[in-house]
Structures are given as C-alpha cells and as structure tokens.
Amino acid sequence: MDQIVDTRHRLTEETLGAYEAPGLEVTIGRDLVAFIPVASLIIGGYGRVDVIGPRDQVKLIADRAQSVDEGEPGMPAEECDWVWSAYPDRSRRGGFPLDEAGLANVLEVVLGGA
Numbered sequence: 001m002d003q004i005v006d007t008r009h010r011l012t013e014e015t016l017g018a019y020e021a022p023g024l025e026v027t028i029g030r031d032l033v034a035f036i037p038v039a040s041l042i043i044g045g046y047g048r049v050d051v052i053g054p055r056d057q058v059k060l061i062a063d064r065a066q067s068v069d070e071g072e073p074g075m076p077a078e079e080c081d082w083v084w085s086a087y088p089d090r091s092r093r094g095g096f097p098l099d100e101a102g103l104a105n106v107l108e109v110v111l112g113g114a
Helices: 100-111
Strands: 003-013 017-028 031-039 048-052 057-064 082-087
Touching: 003 031, 031 100, 048 100, 057 100, 082 100
Parallel strands: none
Antiparallel strands: 003 017, 017 031, 031 048, 048 057, 057 082
C-alpha cells in the first residue's frame, strides 16, 4: 500500500547547534524511500537531503536560483531565491532540477527502475 509518513530527525551543526528537521518515508508498493535531512549549512549550498531507496541514493541540494553575479552583493542567504537540484552521482556532477520530472527521475534511480 502506498503511503507517506512524516519523520523527525535530530541534527547538530557547528553554527546552528542541535535542532530537529522534518523528513519523509514514502512507501511505493513494497519499497520504502526515505527523505532524510543531512544539513542546513553546506559548502556551496543551503541544505542537503538524502533520498535513500532499496537500490541507490540521491543527494538533493538547495542551490542559489541565480548566480552570485546576478544577485545583490552581500545578500544574506535567507533572502536569496533557492532551487533544489538532484545529484545521483557521488559528486556534484550530473545534477538536474528537482521539478516534477526530476522527482520521477529520483524515484526511478532509488527504486532501480529503468
């Protein structure tokens, strides 16, 4: 039976201290896919969530929507526009936008569909 369950995860970051972040467990058929928050502050991004399924995992990273040159100099991160991108590779190569088609691709990767 397909279902979505909210989860809570305790994280500790040097600059933010300890806090709870929301996650999800999504059951699709007999397979479980977990969306697990990893960090809010990362180098080159503003958040990371790992999507872990029975066959593989994908990193979701929040990136600035515009390049630094297009934004106002010194604009605080919380005032910038951010977009989520998915990275199935262990590096930050091969990323794609996390839109409707991107989410379908993420699920295909972690569930092992072809």
